[in-house]
Amino acid sequence: MKIAIAGSGALGCGFGYLLQKNGEDVTLLDNWQDHIEAISTNGLHITVNGKEDNQKMTICKPDELKEEMDAIFVFTKSMGLKPMMKKIAHVIGANTKVICLLNGLGHLKTLEAYVEKKNIIMGTTVWTAGIDAPGVTHFKGQGPVELQNADPNEKEAALEIVKVLKSSGLYGVYSEDVNYTTWRKACINGTMNALCALLDSTIDKVFASSTIDSMLTGIVSEFSAVAKLQDDITLDVDETVAYLKDVASSVGAHYPSMHQDLANNRPTEIDFLNGAVAEASNRLGIQAPICQKITDLIHAKEDILGISALTN
């Protein structure tokens, strides 16, 4: 299967590596020149669950890829999805499947501007990864990768990708409810990510604060209202808050990614979490003042730190 990885950061490299080892014809796409040069010259140096390897891989910039693909995994940052889709539109054919495992809300709508719905497969993953240097990455976890066809009639297409991910060791799983999982993950990121970034603190300390119940309930109630009205997804507020506390207690003294974004002067994905809920609530004629204000505060923090919006 001819597969492109659109956005070959740490997670993209991990997926591309395991797919290629499984015999797929993989091309990594990325915009980072140093990373491209390092992988072209020395191969990808990758550590998967502690096991190091070096793998020769094809990598180029998105607009340099000429051939139509069978499948494309998008692995950009949320705000990079639209710019990436513009750059790879020419390799998306009538049957090219586009698989989206990004965190955050609203990506299906972005994809539909570039891909027929029947070819879109949405999903979530709990693999984690990091970049140690250009061309040097690590990849950790046991999956799963949950997938579901965006078009209800296209289950077969999703099952085919699941099969490929399974045989590659990426632990693909067919899900009947990817949208629910996506919303639940968004609740995690919209609470612990946003609060830790705002309060400049680790998850354990934020969740030990005296006002955590009020903060979680306030945010989750707004996520829940929009999930119901927009996607007919039921997120029980009390159950979700209990789940978040459970996740937090297992993660502990850790700075989540949005905090790391600010610490490293990168724009956050807040517009695709609390910001997406605030924006949707306006569209739906309800209100999400807390999500709006958290989005405002995070953007103010970006501005104060001199971080400019991503435009690649």
Place this chain on the structure above:
Amino acid sequence: MKIAIAGSGALGCGFGYLLQKNGEDVTLLDNWQDHIEAISTNGLHITVNGKEDNQKMTICKPDELKEEMDAIFVFTKSMGLKPMMKKIAHVIGANTKVICLLNGLGHLKTLEAYVEKKNIIMGTTVWTAGIDAPGVTHFKGQGPVELQNADPNEKEAALEIVKVLKSSGLYGVYSEDVNYTTWRKACINGTMNALCALLDSTIDKVFASSTIDSMLTGIVSEFSAVAKLQDDITLDVDETVAYLKDVASSVGAHYPSMHQDLANNRPTEIDFLNGAVAEASNRLGIQAPICQKITDLIHAKEDILGISALTN
């Protein structure tokens, strides 16, 4: 006039000093042992608008004062008002005037538990002050001190205090609308104080952020709704937001007091600003989700920093 200063921090010392220089019989009250000893031993060392002086002054702990007072100026932190009132209840007689110039909301209600309304005089001041060491303070400004009787029939009492403040150089002014001024000041503290504390930034940077309009409008709208329903005070949202921006531009690269509280591991006055609006909104049957969440976030920040609530 026998006057006690209940809470002789920087501002209290400034008032006490100028009142005593004007011939009033002043006693400073405070709980800080080092400060009491320094002033008792060496006198108060004070710099008023750049001019240094040393003044012998009477100072003791609140419960050590035995005589009934003619007037008491309260100068505690907001959360210190109630504990202070308990400690000085025994020197409040049938005609003792209690003058409250504290920032924040809800103080009249606290005072009414200890003082007859006819004896309460509410006010605001723009004098600023600081403590450099125990017994060493500075005091700056040109006033004014706006005063108004809490009981509409007691204008004469307020005018008498205004007169004393005028002759002392404290620039007393009778106000027909102290409650409006108090709400307007609370809007300043509930926006720039709270936002700078949360975003760990100076006023100029917070007000230069791309989301400042949304943040200000959101907070001020909730203050405005409660001011109207609770006190029949009209705070026009657009005018107030314009006023806040104006104040911010004149203050510039400055960390406001709530930021300094957190930086010095002191509890903030958030419960008497955004917290008071959230609490009142519940009582009034309306909603103030933004003020509630900002209060939650500031308390979470206090908890993360290991700051415990003031109980003196």
